[in-house]
Amino acid sequence: MRAGLYILYPISLDDFEPLSPQVLSFHSIRATSQKLVSPSMRVPNATNNPNKVQLTRITHVYFDHPNLEAFTEFAEAWGFVEARRVGDTIYYRGYGRDQYVYVATKATTKAFRGAAFVAANKAEFDKAAKLPGATVSDLMNAPGGGQLVSFAPETNLYFHVIYGQTDREEPKEPPTATHDFQGPYNSALDKERKGRFQRYHEGPAMVHKLGHYGVICENFDSAIKWYTENFNFVYSDVLYSPDDEGTDIIAFMRLDRGKKFVDHHCVFLARQEKPGTGTYVHHTSYEIEDFDTQLLGHDWLRKKGYRSAWGVGRHILASQIFDYWRDTSGFKIEHYADGDVLNNTHKTGRDVAGAMAIWGPELPKDFMIDHSMLDD
Numbered sequence: 001m002r003a004g005l006y007i008l009y010p011i012s013l014d015d016f017e018p019l020s021p022q023v024l025s026f027h028s029i030r031a032t033s034q035k036l037v038s039p040s041m042r043v044p045n046a047t048n049n050p051n052k053v054q055l056t057r058i059t060h061v062y063f064d065h066p067n068l069e070a071f072t073e074f075a076e077a078w079g080f081v082e083a084r085r086v087g088d089t090i091y092y093r094g095y096g097r098d099q100y101v102y103v104a105t106k107a108t109t110k111a112f113r114g115a116a117f118v119a120a121n122k123a124e125f126d127k128a129a130k131l132p133g134a135t136v137s138d139l140m141n142a143p144g145g146g147q148l149v150s151f152a153p154e155t156n157l158y159f160h161v162i163y164g165q166t167d168r169e170e171p172k173e174p175p176t177a178t179h180d181f182q183g184p185y186n187s188a189l190d191k192e193r194k195g196r197f198q199r200y201h202e203g204p205a206m207v208h209k210l211g212h213y214g215v216i217c218e219n220f221d222s223a224i225k226w227y228t229e230n231f232n233f234v235y236s237d238v239l240y241s242p243d244d245e246g247t248d249i250i251a252f253m254r255l256d257r258g259k260k261f262v263d264h265h266c267v268f269l270a271r272q273e274k275p276g277t278g279t280y281v282h283h284t285s286y287e288i289e290d291f292d293t294q295l296l297g298h299d300w301l302r303k304k305g306y307r308s309a310w311g312v313g314r315h316i317l318a319s320q321i322f323d324y325w326r327d328t329s330g331f332k333i334e335h336y337a338d339g340d341v342l343n344n345t346h347k348t349g350r351d352v353a354g355a356m357a358i359w360g361p362e363l364p365k366d367f368m369i370d371h372s373m374l375d376d
């Protein structure tokens, strides 16, 4: 299998029409690699049904940081807002409805402790609590309260379901730490902003919400099965190895909400290509308002001396304008803007892994590794 990742042109097999060079190349790969096809290495079908636990959105992640003080400074420069501090735990929020999007705890060892998703109702929460390996806890000290079901289905792959947390009131206008005035964008042919000036100042990119996370999985096949058999995750796009059409290597999953449009993915799982090198979070990703916010936030982090991991650029799948950094423990963390939203009319795309960006800096060779294992 080829090193690195991968990602490509969004072609739906369901809508297959041999019109573009990409489609033709897909055809030729298929024709020449039949003997390599091994169906067991493909992701299983994932269709939602009422027996599965229904989740409505991703809400927050948990991380352990040995140097919580250093992370606190980074979090401020990142655009998080401290919502509450309880002992050695800090709850950070964005400006969306979630009470917090990131929970940082001081610990001796750095660790990703999983993401939390909101159960559609109490019955769905109770259903999650009955799944094998579930433990239930009360969130009496956390902003908004509620209850949490937690799983550790495999080493370093944690997962949580929350219910009963009160929502924050969403702002009418996005708060900003950088925009003095931003009117309409004056395009070449349409100058809607007349006699007014775009004005900005330096500052962090304020975070709206947690958008997604990605995990490189040693046990990719069982992890995919666990997500899709127990919950309403469906595939937006699946990519297979350039060396073997029968080996799927990454699945971008969204929550099936029927006709309601949701983010292209709230989680991706990728196959660990080097067995024995472990399961680890690749990055967590947070939505910000727009392109100017993205670039101003990038400059702010650069001037503060933090380490860029990749960006600014625009992804092909999901279309996001992305900007990846390394936090003070080495975990990769992303700002994104302008992502795609899909509903149940979308047919899963399946294609060969390829370029990850339509524009942006060259992909760093170390982008897929676990930097938290290197940084101290």
Ligand SMILES: [Fe+2]
Binding pocket: 212, 283, 285, 334
């Ligand atoms: Fe991302």
